[in-house]
Amino acid sequence: MHWGHFDHERTLMLNRWGILQPEKRADISAKDIDIVLVPGLGFDRRGHRIGYGGGYYDRLFESVHVYKIGLSLDCCVVEMIPNQPHDVPIDCLVTSNGTLKLN
Secondary structure (H helix, E strand, C coil): CCEECCCCHHHEEECCCCCEEECCCCEECHHHCCEEEECCCEEECCCCEECCCCCHHHHHHHHCCCEEEEECCHHHEECCCCCCCCCCCCCEEEECCEEEECC
16 A cells, blocks of 8 residues: 555546546655545444455554544444454544544
8 A cells, every 4th residue: 555645636547446546646654644534335333344355454554553534424334343353443433424433
């Protein structure tokens, strides 16, 4: 996973998976990041999430300590998501109806 500054949506291009990403970026170290907005397909109230299966965020969170904010619709928040020991929970969940501080 590469981290960089995002300057404007007009500088986006499609990557090999068809996802928009910055065309040019100034790489920054993950250690210089304080907050990460974490995507997910679903979250539970313990901070666990269902991602896309690559484990990219979990591996990042093993090596850097950042405040992790999940973004979700209320309909994607469930009571419990099964998790593994390597799964790193988020600290806060922002939904369409409010904010839940976890951990």
